Amino acid sequence: MQQLGTLEDLPLHYREALSAQNLVPLWPSLRAVLPPGKPALRTRPTCWSYAALRPLLLQAGELTPIEKAERRVLVLANPGHGLEKMQASSSIYLGMQLLLPGEWAPAHKHTPNAVRMIVEGEGAYTTVDGEKCPMHRGDLILTPTGLWHEHGHDGSEPVIWLDVLDLPLVYYTEASYHVEGRAQEVRTTLAERSYARGGIVPSPVFTRGSARQYPMLRYPWAEARAALLDLAESQLQLDAVQVAYVNPETGADCQNILGFSALMLRPGETLNLPVRSPAMVFHLIEGSAEVAIDGNPFALAPADTCCAPGYTPVSLKNRSTSEPAFLFIADESPLHKKLGVYEVRP
Numbered sequence: 399m400q401q402l403g404t405l406e407d408l409p410l411h412y413r414e415a416l417s418a419q420n421l422v423p424l425w426p427s428l429r430a431v432l433p434p435g436k437p438a439l440r441t442r443p444t445c446w447s448y449a450a451l452r453p454l455l456l457q458a459g460e461l462t463p464i465e466k467a468e469r470r471v472l473v474l475a476n477p478g479h480g481l482e483k484m485q486a487s488s489s490i491y492l493g494m495q496l497l498l499p500g501e502w503a504p505a506h507k508h509t510p511n512a513v514r515m516i517v518e519g520e521g522a523y524t525t526v527d528g529e530k531c532p533m534h535r536g537d538l539i540l541t542p543t544g545l546w547h548e549h550g551h552d553g554s555e556p557v558i559w560l561d562v563l564d565l566p567l568v569y570y571t572e573a574s575y576h577v578e579g580r581a582q583e584v585r586t587t588l589a590e591r592s593y594a595r596g597g598i599v600p601s602p603v604f605t606r607g608s609a610r611q612y613p614m615l616r617y618p619w620a621e622a623r624a625a626l627l628d629l630a631e632s633q634l635q636l637d638a639v640q641v642a643y644v645n646p647e648t649g650a651d652c653q654n655i656l657g658f659s660a661l662m663l664r665p666g667e668t669l670n671l672p673v674r675s676p677a678m679v680f681h682l683i684e685g686s687a688e689v690a691i692d693g694n695p696f697a698l699a700p701a702d703t704c705c706a707p708g709y710t711p712v713s714l715k716n717r718s719t720s721e722p723a724f725l726f727i728a729d730e731s732p733l734h735k736k737l738g739v740y741e742v743r744p
């Protein structure tokens with residue numbers, strides 16, 4: 399490959415003349431922005447231990463009242479991007495959020511899409527677009543772009559959940575902002591029960607489709623877990639026991655930018671994932687697993703979270719030979735597919 403000229407090859411007076419006109423020569427930077435064969439990846443394989451993070455998050459509850467934090471969150475930041483950038487990958491933000499008994503996180507809406515994966519505690523709820531969504535371990539609750547949401551907690555123990563947002567991407571596109579609002583009136587609860595049976599959807603007076611753009615806002619873990627166990631029991635020849643969180647009316651991804659799925663590793667199973675362009679996040683819900691990213695192994699205990707860059711081989715292993723392991727996965731597939739840059743490499 400041809401070596402290209404550098405900035406230093408150019409006389410200083412010429413470089414200054416370019417700068418004075420807001421001009422930049424391309425060739426000294428061309429290989430950096432268009433590297434050969436594979437992108438330059440800033441996202442570094444990174445693992446966040448829940449055992450290490452949890453006491454620090456609970457300490458935040460003592461140090462900062464909810465009124466001073468609004469959202470009491472420790473961000474899982476990828477050092478490859480610089481911790482101050484607060485991003486796990488180019489497009490994924492991860493935050494571990496704490497809500498104490500009796501606390502209230504006021505209503506707001508924003509342009510980035512968010513989901514939360516409940517990690518521990520009982521008695522909290524999120525109200526999204528007038529729907530009260532109870533929060534239990536492993537439940538996935540959507541707060542898509544532009545929908546009002548707020549959190550409350552009637553229980554007696556701290557509640558912790560993992561927020562997953564496309565904030566870095568929406569911020570990069572200069573489209574990130576929020577609006578504060580008044581407490582919502584609860585209009586519905588457990589609306590996801592309308593879609594609880596496979597292949598059966600509401601069709602009032604022979605109409606199809608929902609008035610709501612996001613008809614399902616809560617995906618109970620009990621349902622996803624049961625679906626995985628049923629899939630594992632089926633005689634279908636499957637490369638992996640995996641289910642996707644989708645919009646039940648359209649079958650499309652449940653949100654526009656990031657994709658979400660749940661995966662079961664059978665006892666002792668090792669799963670080699672194909673090398674794909676999107677970055678991925680793995681969060682262990684139950685069991686004991688190992689994620690090897692480009693050969694670097696990370697042991698995952700329940701509630702541990704790790705991030706793998708795109709274009710990188712990843713293998714997942716169940717460390718138990720007697721119990722299944724269950725993982726929640728967030729990835730950038732919908733974004734890459736919409737942009738036309740999605741790749742699966744042999």
Ligand SMILES: [Fe+2]
Pocket residue numbers: 506507508512541547
């Ligand atoms: Fe929010």
